[in-house]
Amino acid sequence: MASLSLMHWLLIGNMVLMSLVGAFMFSLRRQQQQDTGRLDEAVQDLQQAHQAMSKSTIGMGRRIKQLDGRMQQAERRVVLPGTDEATYHQASRLVGLGASATDLVDNCGMARGEAELLVSLKRQPSH
Template sequence: MLLLSSLSMVHWLVISNVMLLIATIVGFVLVKRKYESDQKVWKQQTDKLRHDFEAMNKSTFGMGRCVKKLEQRLVESERKPALATSDEALYQQAQRLVGMGASADDLVSSCGVARAEAELLVSMNRQVAH
């Protein structure tokens, strides 16, 4: 009877070890599947983030070019009124000088207008005066 009970005990030890081994293998397979599933999700999320980053990078670059063009247009538009205002002031000064009797040579030297423009201003002033 002692032999039978000890055989039975060995039998139970083998069965329990086999069951423990099977449970370990099943657990390992389940953990591996979960890891692979998580890894697939992480890869998809990483790919989406990379795609979004590249799209934002391209749009930022495009917006940078647009901003640069707008800045150039703004600088150009700010220069034009300044040039027009300074030209206008020169011609007003030239008109005053002509009204005081300045010659075309005087206008060229003091106002920096072209000779043809200076002669035209002097001629127009004479016609108005007559």
């Protein structure tokens, strides 16, 4: 058997080294593809969660807007001057300050019977 020259040994060594580098690169590429697949799945999961939260937030915003509108309507009903409720509220407060039935008729525009009834109800001694 003929002995191999240094040149042959270098060529064989280079081929072995290139084969090892190729196998390593193939392994890295495969690992990269697996990682990319996992990352794609994670991104999809995050996108779905984001969409769900966005829909939920929009729904909550609509609900808050509805409740705010209802609250404003309720406040307008209670606060509007000139309504019967506002008149009775003011008359009740005046009676608490000592106003008479005549004062209520003059200042609140109430009927005499209503004013007398309100005064008598507010001034009854509590048991």
